[in-house]
Amino acid sequence: MLSGGLPRESICAVIGTYGTGKTTFALQFAYEGLSRGESVIYISLEEREELLRATMAQKGWDPERFGDRFYLLRLDPTDFNLAISSIKSELPALIRSVKASRVIIDPISLFEGLFLDEAARRQEMFRFIEVMRDEACTLVLTSETNTANPEGSRYGLVEYLADTVILLRYVRSAGLTEVHLALEVVKMRRSPHSREIKPFEILEDQIMVYSEASLF
Structure with a gap:
């Protein structure tokens, strides 16, 4: 569905409501990098x-x-000054010192929520993304969905800032007898990608996306 995977040194947002597997996706992305001999930084805000x-x-x-x-x-995330300083100021230096090629922030929506003013939130997120684009790493950001818009992030920012947006969702059958997990690659800059919505499962040892299957 991604035509081979995420482009190196790009920014990906994984957006979904509770229980759709955002953290599991992020952990598997981290593990795959570690298995290939890469250094990985995983920042959890939850x-x-x-x-x-x-x-x-x-x-x-x-x-x-x-x-x-x-x-x-x-x-x-309740320690505003520490969280802001660590992510904005200390993270780039840490990336360079350990030569991390994969960085995950899970979930970025808690960082966004530290800014009560919408203008300040937008400004700080743009600054943060610009700083991260100068680092030689692939960045994955998870985000909760907006309760009023299940297809968008909580604050409606990361999908515009990211190069790739992957949306995780629940899909219920017509008879309301089954609930499926579904994945959609909403956006992927500079790379062809699938436009279809595909089912996936969170198995004991991996996530399995059924790219050849239909939902129902």
């Missing part, structure tokens, strides 16, 4: 570090065997 490591271990993705190539950090 789940505790030990819970994320336990989730990976449960799926057979043992994070401990990668040693100091895997930097899993949790920031407290």
